Amino acid sequence: MTNYDITVVGAGPIGSTYAYKMAKQGYDVALFDMKNRIGQPLQCAGLVSTNICGTKNLPKQFIDNEVRGANLYSPDNNSIRVGKDKTVAYVLDRVMYDKYLFDRAQDAGVDAHLGERVLDVDMDNTIIKTIDRKYSSRLITISTGPTCHTSEKMNPEIKNDSFLGLQYTVRTDNVDTDYVNLSINKQLLPGFLWEIPTSPSTKRVGLFTKGSYRDAEKLLKNRLNVNDRIIEKHNGLIPRFNSKRKIVQNNTILLGDAAGQVKPTTGGGLIAGFTCAEIASLNSNKMLEEENNKYLLDYEKQYHKRYDNEFKAQQNVQNIIEDMEEDDFNYMFKQLKEYDVDKIISEHGDMDSQTPLLKELVKTGIIFKLVPKIGVRRLKNIWKSL
Ligand SMILES: Cc1cc2nc3c(=O)[nH]c(=O)nc-3n(C[C@H](O)[C@H](O)[C@H](O)COP(=O)(O)OP(=O)(O)OC[C@H]3O[C@@H](n4cnc5c(N)ncnc54)[C@H](O)[C@@H]3O)c2cc1C
Structure with a gap:
């Protein structure tokens, strides 16, 4: 059995960022992902507020576009425009950005295990199991996104607690690159439809819903204009926030989408995830230094203190x-x-x-x-x- 200080399961943006922070503090970190190519396929609209700059995780080269606000549409197509006379949000190249965050972790010394799916997490003995190997560590961090067996083990009552996100990348004419469009549709509530400009000739058109894939696809196709040509289709799950969800058990913690650390109204998880990765890394360091897992419970408490009221x-x-x-x-x-x-x-x-x-x-x-x-x-x- 191979031993590490920390095993991190899931090399999405949040797991990679946490692994990077722990490696920088001198720990022996392993990062597992079932994918061979990090970031692919795209499962995100890539819209983040400029507050992301505060997390110090975004080099400018991953920004495809900058927006100043949003046009909001009612079901009968009335609209209002909200925004500022400066950039309020960035549209990211999520594929390259996820890869950058993963490479940054590797460069900091993280031992990457790509194409290795973690099948089970033994939270009593702090061991993870893949198809043919076992790895032990002092701390396990699960950042596998919304479909997470470990979360279900910690929270048996939480099943299917996610929305479906469906999105097309579309080539088209005359995209207004300054504003995103958000539309309300009764069938999607509390979800909504979005159009996010990535360039003067491309945009991401998507929605999130509690409904079925089939209905979502029908709605999204109806939404397209005659000149819109679909160049890519993506879908993914968006976890529902649940303040009662447990995120710590023994020496195992949940982080990012696996912990449901997303904004309830929009499903956006990048900034909250980065903030929680910082809280988790500070407390993981204390836990490992003092060999006391009360600090993991502090991570849980500090996360709730930071986000419960807002969410x-x-x-x-x-x-x-x-x-x-x-x-x-x-x-x-x-x-x-x-x-x-x-x-x-x-x-x-x-x-x-x-x-x-x-x-x-x-x-x-x-x-x-x-x-x-x-x-x-x-x-x-x-x-x-x-
Ligand atoms: C359609 C859509 C649009 C979105 N738009 C936005 C947006 O505009 N802005 C925003 O802030 N957020 C958005 N989000 C949410 C955002 O994508 C997530 O919050 C973010 O990706 C969470 O990062 P993460 O690292 O926690 O998990 P993920 O990005 O889900 O990464 C999890 C990783 O774990 C790996 N993994 C899973 N299971 C295992 C296993 N058993 N073994 C090994 N590896 C495993 C996966 O392969 C994956 O690489 C959107 C989500 C969707 C679905």
């Missing part, structure tokens, strides 16, 4: 949205315009943290004008989580 508020919004009818949205868009809410969204909106905007809408009472069906009890739920 619960987003989940409350999602629950309200899920119950709305198309007419409610059409009405809401009319009210948005009448009360100049586009200006409030542009000023207080933040892709990663929606509580400042919610606070403003609750404080001014505008939220009741937008969503007449919202009851006092539900408003209290939002208020409590702010």
Whole structure:
């Protein structure tokens, strides 16, 4: 049996970043991925707010495009534009970016095991098993994305707790590279449709949904314009946030999508994942230095402290949205315009943290004008989580 300080299962962006951070601290780290080619196939729209710069994980060469805001469309095709007069988000080349993060980990000394699927994690003995080998370590970090047997072992009640994400890369004419388009469709709620410009002639058109692949595909194809030519198709799972999900057991932790560390309203997981990789690496270091796994529980606590309020508020919004009818949205868009809410969204909106905007809408009472069906009890739920 081969021994390491740390085995990391899953060389997506979050697992590779965590492995890199641990190797830089001098630990003997092994990083496993069942794929041979990291980053492929693409399973992401690649949209991240400029807050990603704070994580110090993004060299500029992986930015395909910069956007200043979004056009939001109601079911009856009314729209409002929100944004700023500067870049608010980047569109990334996720394939090359994932590869870069993986190469960076290897360059820092991580021992990479590509094409090696981990079949089981023995959390009592801190051993992982592949088809023909076993590896022991002092700490196991699982960053396998949303389909994670280990997460199910820790949280037996969590099954199928994910949305489906489906996306086409499309070649087309006259793409407005400054704005993303987001559209509401009753069939997808609480999901939505997106169009993300990657260049003047290409965009990513996608959606996320609780529904079936077949229905999603039908909807997405209907969404395309006559000049849109599909050049690639991708799909993947987006985990649902669950504040009760356990992410630590003995000397094993979950990280990134495997831990459900994604924004509930959009399914975006890169920035939250990078932030959690930093929290996990600091606590993993203490755990290994002091041989005390209480620090892994500190990782869990610090993650909840950092994200629970924000994600619960987003989940409350999602629950309200899920119950709305198309007419409610059409009405809401009319009210948005009448009360100049586009200006409030542009000023207080933040892709990663929606509580400042919610606070403003609750404080001014505008939220009741937008969503007449919202009851006092539900408003209290939002208020409590702010
Ligand atoms: C359609 C779609 C669009 C998205 N758009 C955005 C977006 O615009 N912005 C954003 O921030 N986020 C977006 N996301 C979410 C984002 O892609 C994820 O949050 C991010 O990839 C999570 O990274 P990760 O490293 O945790 O997991 P992953 O990227 O899922 O990587 C997991 C890795 O683990 C490997 N693995 C799995 N099981 C095993 C095993 N048993 N043994 C060995 N290896 C294994 C996999 O091969 C994979 O390489 C999107 C997701 C989808 C599906």
